[in-house]
Amino acid sequence: xxxxxxxxxxxxxxxxxxxxxxxxxxxxxxxxxxxxxxxxxxxxxxxxxxxxxxxxxxxxxxxxxxxxxxxxxxx
Numbered sequence: 001x002x003x004x005x006x007x008x009x010x011x012x013x014x015x016x017x018x019x020x021x022x023x024x025x026x027x028x029x030x031x032x033x034x035x036x037x038x039x040x041x042x043x044x045x046x047x048x049x050x051x052x053x054x055x056x057x058x059x060x061x062x063x064x065x066x067x068x069x070x071x072x073x074x075x
Contacts, residue, residue, distance in 0.1 A: 017065055021058075024051075025065040029073075038074060040067045 028051065029036065036043055044063045053059035 001048065021061050021065055022053060024057065024062050025069060027068050028062070029069045033070075033073070036070045038071050040064060043067050043070070 023043060028047065032046070032050065032072065035046060044059070045067055046058070047063055047066070051059075051062075
């Protein structure tokens with residue numbers, strides 16, 4: 001008999017980014033594509049001066065998606 005862990009919270013599924021995070025990240029990549037790199041920490045430092053974020057959690061989520069988009073472009 002196979003037993004699968006059932007999880008009400010959905011930890012077995014992938015993480016989905018909200019649309020507003022994706023929209024902000026795409027706008028940033030369009031505007032600053034030349035200055036962005038594949039490194040999360042460099043991008044975070046660069047964007048701290050360019051974009052105002054309401055809190056650190058949102059900043060990190062946007063910068064993470066920006067880094068993902070830059071990596072996709074370079075691939």
